[in-house]
Amino acid sequence: MSTSSKLSHLNTQSDTAHLAVEVATVGEMTDVASHAADIAIHTQENRNQLRKSIRTARKSLSETEQIQASLSASQRMLDALLAQNAQHVALYLTHDGELATPALIAALWQLGIHTYLPRLHPFNAGQLLFLHYSADTPMQANQFGILEPKLDVRAIIPVTELDVVITPLVAFDLMGNRMGMGGGYYDRTLANWQLKGKPLPMGYAHDCQQVVSLPCEHWDVPLPFIITPSRVLTF
Ligand SMILES: Nc1nc2c(c(=O)[nH]1)N(C=O)[C@@H](CNc1ccc(C(=O)N[C@@H](CCC(=O)O)C(=O)O)cc1)CN2
């Protein structure tokens, strides 16, 4: 297989490392550093292609499939949240074919569990703020068309006071690796969760969003739990 055809098959960091070694050993190329840059670019292309195909797959689910999926998953998620004794739970409002959250939100409200939504930080690009969310929270659409609570400092909760962050994702693998929409928002939010053991990140996704192995980067935060309509995965 030629080097260029191998590049199109790159899927993991270890693939990248193997290929870099091979390029150096075979001596096909003189400037290994410049080819390492090529490899990084191709890996980013792979991430983007994977994002695109999985986003298409989840958006292709019928309305009935979406509803059934959200009902099955919300029951599993409720059980997991009760087992964690979670009282302050961040989640998301459905966008782009994501596993729908309205049934879960209704159940949490009924149980008196506090719910929070992310909003894009008004000054710090790439950061999220989490605000309390109830039936009468004033909402507005953000730059991606996702509804988020209007800025109200009284409603902000520090991330470390959340018990669980139900994390949207585009793709996950069987090691708990996660790939999102590409903004790095949740990676930044969750970067230090293990220091305090809080908030516990729980991925929430359709089964069709699972892949064998994700090309992951050093900033990607692996998930200890992923809940789908058919399974609870723990890592
Ligand atoms: N429901 C939900 N809310 C969320 C997220 C999410 O993944 N799902 N986020 C998770 O981080 C944050 C928002 N991040 C997002 C990043 C990109 C796009 C998006 O649709 N991007 C377009 C390009 C838009 C543009 O260039 O202006 C696209 O990729 O098609 C959406 C949300 C916070 N809120």
Ligand SMILES: Nc1ncnc2c1ncn2[C@@H]1O[C@H](COP(=O)(O)OP(=O)(O)OP(=O)(O)O)[C@@H](O)[C@H]1O
């Ligand atoms: N902890 C972090 N600190 C600074 N930059 C970060 C951090 N995490 C991710 N990034 C940056 O964010 C960008 C997007 O990362 P990535 O493609 O992994 O996002 P994602 O996981 O798909 O998105 P999201 O977390 O919003 O769902 C990358 O360029 C990366 O450098």
